[in-house]
Amino acid sequence: MITIxxxxxxxxxxxxxxxxxxIYDRIEKSKLNAYITLCKDLALKEAEKYDKxxxxxxxxxxxxxxxxxxxxxxxxxxxxxxxxxxYIPPFDAHVIxxxxxxxxxxxxxxxxxxxxxxxxxxxxxxxxxxxxxxLSRVAGGSSGGSGACLGGDEAVxxxxxxxxxxxRCPASFCGVVGLKPTYGxxxxxxxxxxxxxxEQIGPMACSVKDLALLLEIxxxxxxxxxxxxxxEFKFEYCSKKFKVGIVKEMGGNEEVNSRFEEAxxxxxxxxxxxxxxxxxxxxxxLAAYYIIATGEASxxxxxxxxxxxxxxxxxxxxxxxxxxxxxxxxFGEEVKRRIMLGTYALxxxxxxxxxxxxxxxxxxxxxxxxxxxxxxxxxxxxTMPALPFKIGELADPLTMYKMDVNTVxxxxxxxxxxxxxxxxxxxxxxxxxIMGNYFEESKILSFAMDLEKVFKEVF
Amino acid sequence: MDVIIGLEVHVQLNKLKTKMFCPCSIDYHGDEPNTxxxxxxxxxxxxxxxxxxxxxxxxxxxxLALNAEVQxxxxxxxxxxxxxxxxxxxxxxxxxxxxxxxxYLTIETDEGEKKITLKRIHMEEDPGKLSYKxxxxxxxxxxxxxxxxxVPLLEIVTEPVMNSPKEARLFLNKLRIILEYxxxxxxxxxxxxxxxxxxxxxGGGRVEIKNISSFKGVEKALTYEITRQKNLIRMGRxxxxxxxxxxxxxxxxxxxxxxxxxxxxxxxxEPDLVPIYAEELIEEVKQILPEMPEEKRExxxxxxxxxxxxxxxxxxxxxxxxxxxxxxxxxxxxxxxSWIVDVLRGELNxxxxxxxxxxxxxxxxxxxxxLNYFENGDITEKGVVEVIRTKLDKGxxxxxxxxxKGLFAIPKEEIERLCIEIIEKNKKAVEDYYAGKKQALNFLxxxxxxxxxxxxxxxxxxxxxxxxxxxx
Ligand SMILES: [Zn+2]
Numbered sequence: 013m014i015t016i017x018x019x020x021x022x023x024x025x026x027x028x029x030x031x032x033x034x035i036y037d038r039i040e041k042s043k044l045n046a047y048i049t050l051c052k053d054l055a056l057k058e059a060e061k062y063d064k065x066x067x068x069x070x071x072x073x074x075x076x077x078x079x080x081x082x083x084x085x086x087x088x089x090x091x092x093x094x095x096x097x098x099y100i101p102p103f104d105a106h107v108i109x110x111x112x113x114x115x116x117x118x119x120x121x122x123x124x125x126x127x128x129x130x131x132x133x134x135x136x137x138x139x140x141x142x143x144x145x146x147l148s149r150v151a152g153g154s155s156g157g158s159g160a161c162l163g164g165d166e167a168v169x170x171x172x173x174x175x176x177x178x179x180r181c182p183a184s185f186c187g188v189v190g191l192k193p194t195y196g197x198x199x200x201x202x203x204x205x206x207x208x209x210x211e212q213i214g215p216m217a218c219s220v221k222d223l224a225l226l227l228e229i230x231x232x233x234x235x236x237x238x239x240x241x242x243x244e245f246k247f248e249y250c251s252k253k254f255k256v257g258i259v260k261e262m263g264g265n266e267e268v269n270s271r272f273e274e275a276x277x278x279x280x281x282x283x284x285x286x287x288x289x290x291x292x293x294x295x296x297x298l299a300a301y302y303i304i305a306t307g308e309a310s311x312x313x314x315x316x317x318x319x320x321x322x323x324x325x326x327x328x329x330x331x332x333x334x335x336x337x338x339x340x341x342x343f344g345e346e347v348k349r350r351i352m353l354g355t356y357a358l359x360x361x362x363x364x365x366x367x368x369x370x371x372x373x374x375x376x377x378x379x380x381x382x383x384x385x386x387x388x389x390x391x392x393x394x395t396m397p398a399l400p401f402k403i404g405e406l407a408d409p410l411t412m413y414k415m416d417v418n419t420v421x422x423x424x425x426x427x428x429x430x431x432x433x434x435x436x437x438x439x440x441x442x443x444x445x446i447m448g449n450y451f452e453e454s455k456i457l458s459f460a461m462d463l464e465k466v467f468k469e470v471f
Numbered sequence: 472m473d474v475i476i477g478l479e480v481h482v483q484l485n486k487l488k489t490k491m492f493c494p495c496s497i498d499y500h501g502d503e504p505n506t507x508x509x510x511x512x513x514x515x516x517x518x519x520x521x522x523x524x525x526x527x528x529x530x531x532x533x534x535l536a537l538n539a540e541v542q543x544x545x546x547x548x549x550x551x552x553x554x555x556x557x558x559x560x561x562x563x564x565x566x567x568x569x570x571x572x573x574x575y576l577t578i579e580t581d582e583g584e585k586k587i588t589l590k591r592i593h594m595e596e597d598p599g600k601l602s603y604k605x606x607x608x609x610x611x612x613x614x615x616x617x618x619x620x621x622v623p624l625l626e627i628v629t630e631p632v633m634n635s636p637k638e639a640r641l642f643l644n645k646l647r648i649i650l651e652y653x654x655x656x657x658x659x660x661x662x663x664x665x666x667x668x669x670x671x672x673x674g675g676g677r678v679e680i681k682n683i684s685s686f687k688g689v690e691k692a693l694t695y696e697i698t699r700q701k702n703l704i705r706m707g708r709x710x711x712x713x714x715x716x717x718x719x720x721x722x723x724x725x726x727x728x729x730x731x732x733x734x735x736x737x738x739x740x741e742p743d744l745v746p747i748y749a750e751e752l753i754e755e756v757k758q759i760l761p762e763m764p765e766e767k768r769e770x771x772x773x774x775x776x777x778x779x780x781x782x783x784x785x786x787x788x789x790x791x792x793x794x795x796x797x798x799x800x801x802x803x804x805x806x807x808x809s810w811i812v813d814v815l816r817g818e819l820n821x822x823x824x825x826x827x828x829x830x831x832x833x834x835x836x837x838x839x840x841x842l843n844y845f846e847n848g849d850i851t852e853k854g855v856v857e858v859i860r861t862k863l864d865k866g867x868x869x870x871x872x873x874x875x876k877g878l879f880a881i882p883k884e885e886i887e888r889l890c891i892e893i894i895e896k897n898k899k900a901v902e903d904y905y906a907g908k909k910q911a912l913n914f915l916x917x918x919x920x921x922x923x924x925x926x927x928x929x930x931x932x933x934x935x936x937x938x939x940x941x942x943x
Pocket of ligand 1: 490493494495507508509510511512513621
């Protein structure tokens with residue numbers, strides 16, 4: 013794992029061009045399948061510019077990987093789907109504009125679950141992403157490529173997107189840091205949506221310090237996203253001994269729980285006040301999440317009809333037959349399953365029974381968080397209830413959905429949450445989740461920074 | 472009542488500068504297809520809608536003018552359905568928190584005034600437009616023009632309170648007048664107003680006729696449909712609930728789908744837009760709401776002393792009303808009103824033009840000058856008409872036209888002198904006149920007209936001639 017400081021140190025004596033070449037050599041030999049599209053020519057040109065002293069900014073010369081659901085002007089953006097296999101966006105996402113302004117070098121577009129629908133990156137049209145610590149296991153999802161490329165030294169920074177845990181899960185599985193920002197902190201302009209009301213683009217990195225810097229750069233005002241809060245983010249370290257609450261309803265299997273308990277002991281020993289909170293609404297959260305997410309998705313994905321861009325058929329037919337065929341051939345199984353689920357949930361006669369109920373649960377989850385965060389500065393839990401799975405292990409969709417149990421309540425409420433590595437169990441990474449109040453990313457990052465130091469020594 | 476009609480009117484707010492959710496210009500008429508587009512109105516992945524506040528203001532204006540209850544809290548929803556002209560696979564519309572509820576508009580039927588009540592008014596975006604090479608039936612494929620995609624639309628839904636196709640037409644005419652008063656709508660542009668009509672005849676099911684794209688079409692479609700339904704009932708057959716399409720070329724309606732096949736639009740709130748809290752906006756719009764036709768009619772009667780019938784016609788078209796006021800600044804308002812309503816309006820109609828054309832070709836100052844000449848007796852009625860026609864067709868300067876066509880009226884003294892001269896020269900006719908032959912007078916007047924090449928006023932000349940003859 014390469015931090016920005018380490019990369020910068022090497023830049024003092026070596027050429028950026030050579031360092032970037034080294035990254036591409038590693039990617040080309042890699043078995044991780046972290047990338048869908050590489051932009052080597054472009055990246056090397058940028059590296060050369062850096063060597064000539066023509067690049068400036070906070071991320072000048074730093075290689076970054078971008079999840080393939082974030083639009084990049086002139087660079088293919090597939091969303092992990094056959095449907096967008098040949099789609100080249102004519103515009104940059106807000107976050108990409110910011111990265112370019114700060115001089116970052118885009119290495120490529122990372123592999124992901126098709127349209128971000130998955131927890132393992134097994135639903136990608138471009139093949140599964142393998143875990144950098146065990147090639148027979150998954151890297152998590154849906155931002156699996158972004159997690160794996162950091163774990164495998166194939167980039168220094170990465171962007172992911174998180175609709176129900178899609179940044180935190182691969183961060184946990186790949187032993188890196190990942191943050192889902194407060195809803196509205198980072199503009200979604202250019203993010204190809206899965207479930208608009210739940211998701212945020214977020215930073216992934218090899219250290220909390222790098223994560224904070226990347227968040228500063230991608231956050232901020234953007235009028236093109238009406239749900240953007242119009243706030244800038246500036247990380248301010250705070251050494252306060254926060255009050256930390258353990259969420260009773262969030263847990264994991266035995267291995268995960270025992271590591272989490274060890275972590276709690278360490279936190280106590282560090283002088284933080286630790287208590288327990290209960291969130292009664294959480295037992296409905298997973299169901300509510302899947303209704304809202306698939307409902308929005310069923311509508312978002314309606315535009316892929318083979319008319320304007322992406323996957324199209326050679327043979328023409330009547331309109332109804334044509335678009336039906338395009339959609340049955342262009343989408344994968346999991347995507348079709350979620351479109352069907354969402355369509356059903358929004359249908360006349362079921363809307364009140366499912367969708368409106370789900371919105372009510374959402375309100376309850378928000379309230380539970382609000383009252384817990386009135387008592388505690390931060391909340392903690394294991395990020396994932398289990399260690400990285402074997403590829404193909406989660407064949408049953410419902411078992412897979414259940415893996416999101418600790419992560420989805422955060423998206424329902426819109427609060428920020430970070431996954432921090434807490435060492436390894438049987439050589440596999442494990443992560444703990446730190447949650448905070450709206451726009452209190454600085455608290456989360458400060459706490460994570462303190463823990464990071466200790467965890468590295470202990471675990 | 473035998474027949475019950477309700478309308479859903481789609482109105483393009485086509486006087487705005489930009490589309491509903493993107494910065495594209497809506498001034499696309501006559502431009503190449505797909506030249507007023509961007510990632511947002513093409514529904515490209517990752518592009519997000521940004522609400523055009525001016526469209527909301529225009530919507531509020533219309534709702535207030537239609538006496539509707541504008542809602543302080545509005546939400547945009549997605550209406551989901553597949554159609555090739557719909558780039559996102561859904562249309563951003565409003566469902567349970569629309570722009571306004573209720574409202575009404577008054578029409579004048581043969582039986583007197585009638586209130587047409589409204590159910591609701593909501594905002595939405597226009598889809599793109601399909602077009603076909605050749606005709607819809609023979610073309611191998613359809614082409615799509617997204618220039619129209621995202622144009623701000625209002626959907627105005629009436630209660631089922633109209634009882635004849637004529638009432639439907641009167642409603643639409645009145646609506647158009649109001650929309651043009653508010654300066655949010657130009658009814659002359661193609662596709663500016665499209666109508667869905669619900670119609671049922673006593674004893675039958677409700678039938679919806681979709682997408683009638685012209686004013687005249689509505690009356691025709693309804694007339695056809697009512698006859699069809701009445702015939703079915705007369706023959707003892709049932710009129711089933713269904714949706715029909717109006718075939719404009721053949722003036723008939725054809726079945727599109729039955730009630731069972733009705734679409735489920737799966738409405739839900741658009742997550743990329745935030746709700747609108749409109750209280751301040753409503754107050755702001757109230758301040759700039761212009762005078763409406765009824766108020767203007769009353770003011771014209773009071774301020775200019777016009778008769779109700781002139782005032783009523785003048786306010787039917789905001790441009791005509793403005794033209795009148797511009798002319799009435801300078802000349803006698805009653806004279807101005809009668810010339811504008813009785814003559815100028817007819818001349819424009821004859822040329823299929825409206826008062827925009829009058830503003831170009833015969834400016835109010837020029838019209839006023841012309842009417843001043845007339846009032847002073849410098850030009851005859853016929854002369855005024857002649858100048859109006861020449862101005863509309865060929866243009867030119869008012870004085871020069873009068874001069875070159877010799878339209879200045881002959882002074883009274885000159886006519887008296889000519890009458891005496893003609894009497895001297897036509898003894899036979901004078902004798903005939905005294906003998907009681909009426910035609911003799913006509914002959915003598917004709918001689919004066921001939922001598923003046925028609926510039927003398929025939930009525931005036933006859934009067935003078937008679938006075939002179941009777942004095943003898
Ligand atoms: Zn546009």
